[in-house]
Amino acid sequence: MIQYEPVIGLEVHAQLLTKSKIFCADPTTFGDPPNTNISPVSLGHPGVLPVLNKQAVEYTLRMGLATHCVIRPVSLFARKHYFYPDLPKGYQISQYDEPLCYNGWIEIELDPKGDASQTKRIGITRIHLEEDAGKSIHDLDIDTLVDLNRAGVPLIEIVSEPDIHSAQEAVAYLSQIRQILLYLGICDGNMEEGSLRCDANISVRPRGTTIFGTKTEVKNMNSFRNVEKAIEYEIQRQIDILESGGTIVQETRGWDANSQTTKPQRSKEQAHDYRYFPEPDLPPIRVSQQWLDSIRATLPELALDRKRRFVRDFGLPGYDASVLTQEQDIAQFFEDTCSYLREQTKERFKLVSNWIMTEVLRILSERKISIRELNLAPQHVAELIELFASEVISSKVAKEIFPDVLQGKSPKQIVEDKGLAQVSDTSFILDIVERILHNNPDEVQRYRGGKTNLLGFFVGQALKETKGKANPKVVTQILQERLNA
Numbered sequence: 001m002i003q004y005e006p007v008i009g010l011e012v013h014a015q016l017l018t019k020s021k022i023f024c025a026d027p028t029t030f031g032d033p034p035n036t037n038i039s040p041v042s043l044g045h046p047g048v049l050p051v052l053n054k055q056a057v058e059y060t061l062r063m064g065l066a067t068h069c070v071i072r073p074v075s076l077f078a079r080k081h082y083f084y085p086d087l088p089k090g091y092q093i094s095q096y097d098e099p100l101c102y103n104g105w106i107e108i109e110l111d112p113k114g115d116a117s118q119t120k121r122i123g124i125t126r127i128h129l130e131e132d133a134g135k136s137i138h139d140l141d142i143d144t145l146v147d148l149n150r151a152g153v154p155l156i157e158i159v160s161e162p163d164i165h166s167a168q169e170a171v172a173y174l175s176q177i178r179q180i181l182l183y184l185g186i187c188d189g190n191m192e193e194g195s196l197r198c199d200a201n202i203s204v205r206p207r208g209t210t211i212f213g214t215k216t217e218v219k220n221m222n223s224f225r226n227v228e229k230a231i232e233y234e235i236q237r238q239i240d241i242l243e244s245g246g247t248i249v250q251e252t253r254g255w256d257a258n259s260q261t262t263k264p265q266r267s268k269e270q271a272h273d274y275r276y277f278p279e280p281d282l283p284p285i286r287v288s289q290q291w292l293d294s295i296r297a298t299l300p301e302l303a304l305d306r307k308r309r310f311v312r313d314f315g316l317p318g319y320d321a322s323v324l325t326q327e328q329d330i331a332q333f334f335e336d337t338c339s340y341l342r343e344q345t346k347e348r349f350k351l352v353s354n355w356i357m358t359e360v361l362r363i364l365s366e367r368k369i370s371i372r373e374l375n376l377a378p379q380h381v382a383e384l385i386e387l388f389a390s391e392v393i394s395s396k397v398a399k400e401i402f403p404d405v406l407q408g409k410s411p412k413q414i415v416e417d418k419g420l421a422q423v424s425d426t427s428f429i430l431d432i433v434e435r436i437l438h439n440n441p442d443e444v445q446r447y448r449g450g451k452t453n454l455l456g457f458f459v460g461q462a463l464k465e466t467k468g469k470a471n472p473k474v475v476t477q478i479l480q481e482r483l484n485a
């Protein structure tokens with residue numbers, strides 16, 4: 001039986017986080033009442049002229065530099081024509097054969113839970129700048145409604161080389177692209193709201209061969225899960241056709257989440273002739289070396305590099321490093337907390353990681369807020385970690401006082417005020433141990449007769465006597481010494 005190799009290239013559209021649209025001053029806010037963020041320019045009235053938003057170009061350049069692209073010093077806008085109710089001008093202003101950025105690459109992780117040492121390069125064919133179209137709303141059976149708030153929101157299209165060979169790699173690529181966009185602060189990455197969208201070009205070929213098979217393009221996947229399922233489905237559909245002696249038809253297909261299948265939308269014969277031509281109303285975009293250098297100087301460390309650094313410098317497991325670098329603010333919070341630790345050891349760093357991954361992230365997801373909104377001081381988390389790492393309090397007490405820490409109180413102060421510090425004073429503990437042994441002669445006899453699992457009983461009694469403040473390690477040690485005497 002022939003083994004097939006999938007070949008996949010992704011086209012990703014990302015809405016840029018500029019305050020105003022790409023060619024006019026309309027706001028870009030999502031979710032406003034329909035047709036309120038519009039003007040003669042975004043409505044495409046005759047006689048209006050577009051004026052380019054410099055910030056949109058700068059954001060595109062940020063993405064181009066972060067993905068190792070060549071930046072074109074002079075690039076052009078072009079008109080791409082098609083007729084659809086949500087495209088008022090009858091053409092979209094886009095870029096055609098001279099996009100702003102081209103020939104780049106990004107790294108994807110082959111094992112996202114690993115330590116980021118296993119990566120693969122995926123080529124970036126091009127990144128170009130264009131305007132978004134409006135939105136057609138078809139929920140009403142009677143009519144299609146058009147909302148033009150989105151018309152003219154700046155978009156970048158990021159086209160990959162066909163270097164992707166499985167649905168999992170496609171997801172890894174998409175999540176890396178999303179992560180880069182988020183770290184650069186140029187897109188909110190929200191797939192449900194459509195600010196990040198992805199089309200997948202898919203073909204299969206016999207493993208070991210180099211010629212590409214006929215591809216289909218799958219659209220309409222609005223989550224990572226759907227991207228994965230749609231690609232898996234489409235790969236299998238193509239293999240089944242080839243196995244039964246058929247041929248693949250080049251066409252655009254749509255993912256249908258209800259039936260969990262892809263369905264034909266339009267074939268090659270129905271493909272649009274976009275009649276591209278240079279946009280006469282906009283001058284070429286000129287990018288000086290100086291401008292590019294100033295943008296390059298503001299690029300942040302990207303997520304994958306930060307993850308690698310967390311593994312290398314803080315000794316974190318790959319999984320922890322992944323979780324902590326998902327969001328820049330969380331990663332920064334981790335680093336800030338670690339910087340306040342008196343003892344700079346890998347053991348302590350791991351305790352900080354545990355605390356953030358469990359206690360902090362849980363509260364953030366419960367309250368649906370960001371770490372900034374939580375108003376928690378990294379100094380206080382560092383203090384809390386040191387208190388239980390040095391056994392001044394138990395981790396149980398640490399969890400109990402955390403709500404107070406979230407009110408802005410210092411953990412040391414709370415422990416002092418409430419008298420929660422563990423007692424390691426041996427003479428004090430020895431007294432309690434003596435009393436417990438004296439009050440439980442039967443248990444002592446049974447312990448000495450071989451029932452050593454009664455140790456837990458004695459430890460429990462002693463901790464109860466001290467209301468949980470006695471250091472359990474010291475208690476256990478003294479008990480053992482006395483019982484075995």
Ligand code: ADP
Nearest residue numbers: 007008009010160161162201202203212213215
């Ligand atoms: P089109 O002319 O149909 O738009 P492009 O050559 O512009 O095709 O490529 C669009 C996307 O499809 C790119 O991401 C590219 O990597 C990918 N692609 C091209 N050929 C194939 C193929 N045979 N199989 C899978 N993906 C492909």
Ligand code: MG
Nearest residue numbers: 011125159201
């Ligand atoms: Mg194309």
